[in-house]
Amino acid sequence: MKQVGVVGSGVGGLAFAIRMACLGHQVQVFEANSFPGGKLSEFLIHGFRFDAGPSLFTLPHLVDELFTLANKNPRDYFNYSRLPEVCRYFWEDHTRLCTLENAEDTAREISKNLGENEKNVHEFILGLQEKYQIISELFLENSLHQPSTWLSKKAWNGYLNIPRLGMFSTMHQLHKIRFKNPKTVQLFDRYATYNGSDPYQTPATLSIIPHLEYNIGAFFPKGGMIAITQSLYQLATDLGVQFHFNEKVNRILCENNQATGLETAQGKYPFDILASNMDIRPTYQKLLPDQIQPKRLLQQEKSSSGIIFYWGMNKQWDELGVHNIFFSEKYQEEFKAIFMDKNLSDDPTVYLHISSKVAPEDAPEGGENWFILINAPANQGQNWDELLQLTRERVIQKISRALGEDISSCIVAEDYLDPRRIEERTSSSGGALYGNASNNRFAAFLRHPNYRSAIKNLYWIGGSVHPGGGIPLCLSSAKIASKLFQENA
Ligand code: FAD
Numbered sequence: 011m012k013q014v015g016v017v018g019s020g021v022g023g024l025a026f027a028i029r030m031a032c033l034g035h036q037v038q039v040f041e042a043n044s045f046p047g048g049k050l051s052e053f054l055i056h057g058f059r060f061d062a063g064p065s066l067f068t069l070p071h072l073v074d075e076l077f078t079l080a081n082k083n084p085r086d087y088f089n090y091s092r093l094p095e096v097c098r099y100f101w102e103d104h105t106r107l108c109t110l111e112n113a114e115d116t117a118r119e120i121s122k123n124l125g126e127n128e129k130n131v132h133e134f135i136l137g138l139q140e141k142y143q144i145i146s147e148l149f150l151e152n153s154l155h156q157p158s159t160w161l162s163k164k165a166w167n168g169y170l171n172i173p174r175l176g177m178f179s180t181m182h183q184l185h186k187i188r189f190k191n192p193k194t195v196q197l198f199d200r201y202a203t204y205n206g207s208d209p210y211q212t213p214a215t216l217s218i219i220p221h222l223e224y225n226i227g228a229f230f231p232k233g234g235m236i237a238i239t240q241s242l243y244q245l246a247t248d249l250g251v252q253f254h255f256n257e258k259v260n261r262i263l264c265e266n267n268q269a270t271g272l273e274t275a276q277g278k279y280p281f282d283i284l285a286s287n288m289d290i291r292p293t294y295q296k297l298l299p300d301q302i303q304p305k306r307l308l309q310q311e312k313s314s315s316g317i318i319f320y321w322g323m324n325k326q327w328d329e330l331g332v333h334n335i336f337f338s339e340k341y342q343e344e345f346k347a348i349f350m351d352k353n354l355s356d357d358p359t360v361y362l363h364i365s366s367k368v369a370p371e372d373a374p375e376g377g378e379n380w381f382i383l384i385n386a387p388a389n390q391g392q393n394w395d396e397l398l399q400l401t402r403e404r405v406i407q408k409i410s411r412a413l414g415e416d417i418s419s420c421i422v423a424e425d426y427l428d429p430r431r432i433e434e435r436t437s438s439s440g441g442a443l444y445g446n447a448s449n450n451r452f453a454a455f456l457r458h459p460n461y462r463s464a465i466k467n468l469y470w471i472g473g474s475v476h477p478g479g480g481i482p483l484c485l486s487s488a489k490i491a492s493k494l495f496q497e498n499a
Contacts, residue, residue: 015281020048022472023287025488031249047239058322088241138221176214184214206313206444315429322423388440389429444479
């Protein structure tokens with residue numbers, strides 16, 4: 011039995027702790043905050059409950075499999091349902107669209123509202139399944155840094171299909187060729203933001219993302235997104251994992267290129283195996299300052315961050331659903347502002363999530379809990395106080411125009427998050443939501459691996475390492491890391 015120390019209890023850290031406990035090891039998790047979950051946390055203001063970070067739950071089997079691995083029934087800990095409606099879209103010219111839970115119904119709605127050829131849309135969405143299969147086996151479920159991945163049968167299947175995977179064109183180019191209405195192009199381009207990237211730069215390979223929503227489903231956990239954290243924390247505790255909250259790790263101790271323990275304000279703890287769920291940049295800079303820094307990997311472009319407004323509203327709107335998008339009229343300029351100018355557009359796309367639509371207990375009677383996300387550049391010292399003010403005004407005006415009434419007087423409770431606060435609260439470099447951006451075709455290969463023999467016994471988990479950000483990929487990073495641990499043992 012090995013003694014395992016984990017830095018951070020984000021979703022990736024929790025999943026790794028569970029996997030190591032299932033293998034029979036003694037695990038201790040050190041968390042700087044007073045609560046588990048990192049970005050996947052919650053808070054309450056004046057009777058409104060808000061999930062602080064993620065709002066969209068896809069690939070729930072990746073959570074379920076952790077319970078199954080521990081010989082537990084997932085439903086004893088965690089439940090969720092598939093949303094019949096995926097997202098309501100609003101354009102300034104009053105075009106409206108609601109995408110639904112499957113490819114067929116969504117294609118019909120896109121055809122009806124955007125004049126697109128229904129069969130073409132339907133075939134496009136269904137066709138994503140096969141591409142997803144190839145990409146996920148090659149890039150999402152295995153280490154890219156092991157020769158065995160590249161020599162496998164699945165890899166050869168991937169090489170044979172490279173021309174079809176869209177590595178040599180951008181997502182926007184692919185959609186522009188495929189669809190006639192620029193609004194349909196915009197709709198599918200938006201999926202680049204699911205990993206904090208720019209559709210005008212990111213390879214068309216990422217056009218597989220809608221497969222998750224329309225062929226597998228968009229889900230809502232009972233109790234809100236926080237239920238993912240709570241149930242994994244409960245499972246870890248049941249498996250004997252020990253948590254040290256409010257205990258920030260200051261150093262990962264190393265001897266002869268081998269991690270041997272960690273140090274906090276409370277003292278030194280020896281471990282056989284270590285894992286960092288902290289963003290890689292601060293891990294190297296603060297916890298491993300004496301080790302050789304993999305400069306090229308650390309210098310990769312960060313994903314977008316966000317400005318988030320949490321508004322308690324004293325009213326309900328039938329026109330709104332669980333997930334809503336109010337599109338920018340200047341989409342390309344919006345991404346140029348974020349990724350080139352490191353600024354915000356004067357007409358940002360606004361994402362509005364209202365969990366109280368499906369969980370009425372999340373808001374006082376007659377009200378709604380609005381979670382509003384505007385994509386923003388990672389923090390580089392911009393004047394965030396000014397940008398917050400400007401953006402708040404723009405968001406109010408944009409949603410007010412769409413709903414045909416001034417919404418500002420309905421805000422009765424309020425909080426916000428910006429890249430500075432995200433960085434402060436989770437140690438994410440620049441407050442990036444998803445680690446690195448995928449704005450070039452080599453991005454997947456330039457994420458930090460889940461294990462490097464340069465520092466033995468140290469594993470790397472979470473949104474800033476392979477295979478990337480978002481709940482499913484963070485869970486996948488823990489799975490790959492535990493597989494590598496077993497291979498190394
Ligand atoms: P993190 O959540 O980054 O947590 C790291 C943990 O490590 C933190 O708890 C931190 O306190 C702790 N830590 C750091 N340094 C130390 C230290 N030195 N000592 C001890 N502890 C330390 N994903 C989706 O799938 N769907 C969405 O809809 C979605 N929307 C998002 C919206 C927002 C506003 C945000 C912020 C993120 C969103 N994401 C979404 C991304 C998703 O939240 C992240 O990819 C994922 O939660 C990151 O998990 P992680 O394992 O990398 O850990």
